[in-house]
Amino acid sequence: MKNLSLGSRVHYLVALTLGLFLVFGYLVATGSGRVSTFGWALFAVTALLLGLTLYTVHRVLLAIKNLTKNLKAAADGNLDQRMTGIKKGAATGELAWALNDLLDQQEAYFREVFSAFDHASQGKTFRLAMDQGLHGAFKDAMTRVNVSVESLGQVQHMAIKERLIARITDLNSGNLIENLKSIQEYLMSMTQELGVVGQISKETAQEAEGSRTTIENLVANLNQVAEMIAQTNAQTTLLHEKGDEINQIVQVITDVADRTNLLALNAAIEAAHAGEIGKGFAVVAEEVRTLSENTKDAAASIAATIESFGEATSRMIKDSEQVKEIAEGSRNAVRDFRSQVLKFADSAKTSMVQVDKAQDFSFASLVKVDHFLFKQNGYRVLHQGPDSPEARAIRTDHRECRLGAWYYQGQGAEQYSHVPSFHRLETPHAGVHASIQEAVNLLGTSWDKDEALQNRIFSHFESAERASEEVVHILDQMLDERHREL
Amino acid sequence: MSLRPQPTQHEKVLGENDFIVSKTDLKGLITYGNRVFIDISGYSEQELLGAPHNILRHPDMPRSVFKLLWDTIQAKSEICAYVKNLAKDGSFYWVFANITPSFDSRGNLIGYYSVRRKPKPEAVQAVSGLYRAMLDAERRAGDGQAGMKASLAVLHQALEQKGMSYEEFVFGL
Numbered sequence: 001m002k003n004l005s006l007g008s009r010v011h012y013l014v015a016l017t018l019g020l021f022l023v024f025g026y027l028v029a030t031g032s033g034r035v036s037t038f039g040w041a042l043f044a045v046t047a048l049l050l051g052l053t054l055y056t057v058h059r060v061l062l063a064i065k066n067l068t069k070n071l072k073a074a075a076d077g078n079l080d081q082r083m084t085g086i087k088k089g090a091a092t093g094e095l096a097w098a099l100n101d102l103l104d105q106q107e108a109y110f111r112e113v114f115s116a117f118d119h120a121s122q123g124k125t126f127r128l129a130m131d132q133g134l135h136g137a138f139k140d141a142m143t144r145v146n147v148s149v150e151s152l153g154q155v156q157h158m159a160i161k162e163r164l165i166a167r168i169t170d171l172n173s174g175n176l177i178e179n180l181k182s183i184q185e186y187l188m189s190m191t192q193e194l195g196v197v198g199q200i201s202k203e204t205a206q207e208a209e210g211s212r213t214t215i216e217n218l219v220a221n222l223n224q225v226a227e228m229i230a231q232t233n234a235q236t237t238l239l240h241e242k243g244d245e246i247n248q249i250v251q252v253i254t255d256v257a258d259r260t261n262l263l264a265l266n267a268a269i270e271a272a273h274a275g276e277i278g279k280g281f282a283v284v285a286e287e288v289r290t291l292s293e294n295t296k297d298a299a300a301s302i303a304a305t306i307e308s309f310g311e312a313t314s315r316m317i318k319d320s321e322q323v324k325e326i327a328e329g330s331r332n333a334v335r336d337f338r339s340q341v342l343k344f345a346d347s348a349k350t351s352m353v354q355v356d357k358a359q360d361f362s363f364a365s366l367v368k369v370d371h372f373l374f375k376q377n378g379y380r381v382l383h384q385g386p387d388s389p390e391a392r393a394i395r396t397d398h399r400e401c402r403l404g405a406w407y408y409q410g411q412g413a414e415q416y417s418h419v420p421s422f423h424r425l426e427t428p429h430a431g432v433h434a435s436i437q438e439a440v441n442l443l444g445t446s447w448d449k450d451e452a453l454q455n456r457i458f459s460h461f462e463s464a465e466r467a468s469e470e471v472v473h474i475l476d477q478m479l480d481e482r483h484r485e486l
Numbered sequence: 487m488s489l490r491p492q493p494t495q496h497e498k499v500l501g502e503n504d505f506i507v508s509k510t511d512l513k514g515l516i517t518y519g520n521r522v523f524i525d526i527s528g529y530s531e532q533e534l535l536g537a538p539h540n541i542l543r544h545p546d547m548p549r550s551v552f553k554l555l556w557d558t559i560q561a562k563s564e565i566c567a568y569v570k571n572l573a574k575d576g577s578f579y580w581v582f583a584n585i586t587p588s589f590d591s592r593g594n595l596i597g598y599y600s601v602r603r604k605p606k607p608e609a610v611q612a613v614s615g616l617y618r619a620m621l622d623a624e625r626r627a628g629d630g631q632a633g634m635k636a637s638l639a640v641l642h643q644a645l646e647q648k649g650m651s652y653e654e655f656v657f658g659l
């Protein structure tokens with residue numbers, strides 16, 4: 001009986017008791033009032049069986065009570081309870097083990113699920129729920145749990161990544177704006193200063209040009225002076241030579257006068273010899289002698305004059321020689337000075353071009369930075385909201401911004417409108433402004449709940465980036481084209 | 487407790503679809519074991535109930551693994567470990583043990599729950615090599631704290647070399 005199952009044991013006992021009871025009843029009915037010894041024995045066995053049945057039922061009820069307690073606890077979510085001390089072959093043993101197995105399956109299932117989710121939520125996605133040893137629906141459920149654990153892990157991972165990226169992006173763009181602003185300021189003052197330097201070097205170049213003509217005039221004047229000195233010198237020399245000639249003539253005159261005097265003397269002597277007849281002649285002779293005497297005096301005074309004149313001219317020659325040297329010296333000095341001034345004028349001109357270029361570059365950098373800032377402000381609206389100062393900064397039109405002012409009425413229009421790339425700038429520049437403005441307008445809507453809106457915002461930012469790239473490129477080309485002319 | 491079984495080279499293998507479940511109190515005394523546990527360990531339920539869990543302790547296991555085990559579960563965390571166990575008849579069986587703390591409805595720690603599954607043969611191979619090295623270090627350093635330290639150092643070195651945490655390592659096997 002020991003090895004019979006619970007149900008059959010009870011059935012068996014009940015059937016046996018009933019059978020024995022029927023036999024006992026039959027014996028009482030037919031045995032004319034007297035109950036035989038056999039009858040009493042039968043009754044005793046029946047009563048015993050009945051007792052055994054009651055005991056078994058009691059045991060079964062007790063086991064069922066125990067099982068019920070455990071099942072109730074399990075129904076209340078307490079999976080910790082187990083049936084222990086299960087007697088081998090006890091009527092309810094199989095049932096108890098079956099309940100234990102069920103609870104083992106459930107508890108193992110839940111603990112695995114918890115562990116796997118706990119780990120996944122900490123980013124430890126390698127800790128999947130183990131389905132080994134789980135049966136049927138528990139095993140199937142675990143497979144699905146692992147799919148969610150994996151995706152939870154991914155979401156977790158992405159969320160962590162996203163959070164960091166968002167924080168860093170925010171930090172970065174905040175700092176980026178600060179950095180860009182300082183570069184902007186720097187470029188602004190540099191552009192201004194270069195403007196001043198450009199003005200100065202322009203003036204310098206003009207002044208140098210002025211000095212150059214002054215020097216040219218000075219050189220011309222000096223040349224004239226030198227030439228005049230040379231001429232005077234030649235004339236003086238000529239004069240000096242003429243003085244010598246006069247001296248010779250005076251010598252001749254003196255000779256003639258001497259000889260005339262001698263002749264007059266002889267004539268006077270001859271006249272004295274001739275007496276009265278010679279008297280008149282003596283007067284003539286005397287007159288001739290006086291005349292020759294006068295001539296000689298005149299010649300002597302001419303000679304003296306010529307001599308002093310000669311001294312003067314030779315002094316003059318000597319002086320003019322010195323003047324010539326001085327003039328020559330000045331001319332050399334002026335020539336050196338002139339070449340220096342020329343060099344200075346040239347370098348002033350090149351530095352003017354250089355400064356011009358530098359100013360253009362720094363201005364181009366400035367407007368590039370302006371547009372980077374403009375875009376950054378657009379991106380910042382994403383975090384700072386559509387009422388932020390960033391959003392307000394976005395409203396600037398492409399004609400009002402620094403580049404716009406330059407392009408439509410400022411220096412750009414004056415100095416650049418003739419270069420080929422100039423007209424290509426307008427469209428992308430307007431595009432940067434329009435795209436960012438449209439993106440920012442959409443950021444005022446409930447984009448955070450609408451993926452289609454997000455896509456539109458993204459594509460506006462994207463086209464702003466492309467347009468801004470083009471602006472930068474065209475600006476560089478414009479500069480290049482103009483500087484090649486300079 | 488009766489004399490420890492003499493270890494033999496006979497290996498028992500856990501079924502692919504089975505797991506061993508056991509529960510202990512806070513001291514590691516067994517309060518429940520499922521039928522798979524009873525079958526494979528060779529002990530009866532009566533023998534297991536109330537016995538310390540080290541009844542299954544195999545001499546090939548480094549002590550430091552159990553230190554790690556207890557440190558972890560006492561900190562109310564889950565531990566997973568490859569364990570070589572000793573059955574009553576001296577045979578051994580490898581398990582991938584998962585032990586988690588149990589709490590009552592008020593959150594008090596009341597015991598531990600262990601599920602042991604059939605490990606992958608490659609994992610057993612890798613782990614038994616590591617355990618041998620740990621055991622050697624443990625023995626060389628002598629018993630007590632020094633042995634424990636030396637053995638854990640071997641484990642940490644192996645993990646460092648792989649650039650993994652302990653958990654990543656056991657689940658990656």
Ligand SMILES: Cc1cc2nc3c(=O)[nH]c(=O)nc-3n(C[C@H](O)[C@H](O)[C@H](O)COP(=O)(O)O)c2cc1C
Binds near residue numbers: 585598
């Ligand atoms: C829930 C639970 C399950 C355990 N399972 C095992 C096991 O399967 N094998 C084992 O050797 N130790 C197991 N232990 C660890 C033992 O309690 C014990 O620490 C280990 O056998 C080492 O023995 P020792 O502490 O006497 O050195 C388990 C501990 C707990 C709390």
